[in-house]
Amino acid sequence: MHKLICLLGTLINILIKFSTYCRKQKQKSSMEKCGNNVYIGSGCIMTEKNISIGNNVYIGPRCIFQSSFGKIHIGNHVMFGPGVNIHGGNHKIREVGVYLDDVSSKNMGDDGVISIGDDCWIGANAIILANVSIGTGSVIGAGSVVTKNIPPYSIYTGSQEPVLRKRFTEEIEKIHINNILNRYGKEN
Structure with missing residues (x-):
């Protein structure tokens, strides 16, 4: 009985490894471009169709690369630590008279391009935001928030000091609130 349980455990382990391999291969084949010798760690989430990756790239576990309406270009010989986030888009926050979850659709290209040059190292839990270019040979420290070209x-x-500003001017804010009330009523 013990041998049967060990054999079953080994079989399950093989199936898990094969499933993980298949998932990673599907991610790679769904990309706009994926070079040779690209490693994708476990638990990564990507908008594959908008991502192009060069050769010899290591992507650590739990990374999130997303840009539904833009592009992410990654050069050759790039390393990403665990938990790196690349977010190529943003929500449409300037539409007056609608809730944020009810804004109009975006189109391809609305989110711009994120470009990471060759020979870069992106440290663990770094966050790279829309329309940023990271130059060849650059190092981004762990936990950094990149909002400008490097x-x-x-x-x-590090990260830039937080900036707190109003979403709308006072005049536009009043119009926004009035339009929300007219469109959705007071219950919302």
Whole structure:
């Protein structure tokens, strides 16, 4: 009985590894372009159709690369630590008179391009936001938030100081609230 349980455990382990391999191969084949020797860690989530990756790229576990209406270009010899997030888009926050979950659709290209040059190292849990270019040979420190272009061969650590600003001017805010009330009523 013990041998049967060990054999069953081994079989389950093989099936899990095969399933993981198939999932990663599907991710790679769904990409706009995927070079040779690309490793994708476990638990990664990607909008594959809008991503192109060069050769010799390592993507650590739990990374999220998403840009539904833009492009993500990753060069050759790039390393990503675990938990790196690349977010190529943003919500349409300037539509007056509608709730944020009811704004109009976006079109391809609305989210712009994120470009990461060759020979870059992106540290664990870094966040790279829309319309950013990271130059060749650059290092992005763990936990950094990248909101601006990084010149080639730079070391960028930390995050920018948070900026708090109004979404609308006072006049537009009043119009927005009035339009919300007219469109959805007071219950919402």
